[in-house]
Amino acid sequence: xxxxxxxxxxxxxxxxxxxxxxxxxxxxxxxxxxxxxxxxxxxxxxxxxxxxxxxxxxxxxxxxxxxxxxxxxxxxxxxxxxxxxxxxxxxxxxxxxxxxxxxxxxxxxxxxxxxxxxxxxxxxxxxxxxxxxxxxxx
Numbered sequence: 001x002x003x004x005x006x007x008x009x010x011x012x013x014x015x016x017x018x019x020x021x022x023x024x025x026x027x028x029x030x031x032x033x034x035x036x037x038x039x040x041x042x043x044x045x046x047x048x049x050x051x052x053x054x055x056x057x058x059x060x061x062x063x064x065x066x067x068x069x070x071x072x073x074x075x076x077x078x079x080x081x082x083x084x085x086x087x088x089x090x091x092x093x094x095x096x097x098x099x100x101x102x103x104x105x106x107x108x109x110x111x112x113x114x115x116x117x118x119x120x121x122x123x124x125x126x127x128x129x130x131x132x133x134x135x136x137x138x
Contacts, residue, residue: 010088011081013120014112018076026065030058034119037061041125042108048129073097087113101137 007015013032020029038054039061045052048068055064073096080091094106108127115121 008083008088009118010086010112010114011083013114013118014081014088014090014110017112017120017123018078021069021074022076024070024073026062026070029065030062032120033058033061034115034117034121037120037123039064039123041110041123042127042129043124046129071099086115087111103135105133105135107131 016032017029020026020032035058036056037058038056040049040054042048043054048064049055055061075095075097077093077095078090079093082089089109089111092108092110094104094108096104096106098104106125106127108125110126111122111124112120113122
C-alpha cells in the first residue's frame with residue numbers, strides 16, 4: 001500500500017483541495033468534488049453567501065471561485081487535523097491577499113466530507129465574518 005493510500009480519504013481530499021487552491025488550479029479543485037457538492041465557507045448567512053444555504057453544485061462553486069478566489073492569493077495553514085467516518089476536520093488559518101494588497105485572516109475549523117469514491121460532497125467553514133482580521137497595505 002502506498003503512503004497516499006494509507007491516508008484517510010477525507011484527509012487526502014482536504015489536502016488535495018488546499019494544494020489546488022494555493023496553486024490557483026480551479027479545475028483541479030473542481031475535479032475533487034462530487035457533482036452535488038455543498039460548499040459553505042463560512043456556514044450561514046454572510047457577505048459570501050447571502051442566502052445562508054451554501055453554494056450547491058459544481059456550477060455554483062465554480063461561480064464562487066470566480067467571484068472570490070480567482071483574483072486572490074490564498075495561503076492555508078493547518079494546525080490540527082482529525083478524521084472519522086467519511087469526514088475530516090481541521091483547525092486552520094487562512095490568509096487571503098486581495099487585489100490591492102489587503103490581507104484577510106480567518107482562523108476556524110473547516111470540515112470536508114467525501115463519498116465512497118473519495119469525491120468531496122461537503123466543505124464547511126466554522127468561522128465568523130466579524131472575527132476576520134483585516135490588514136491594510138502599508
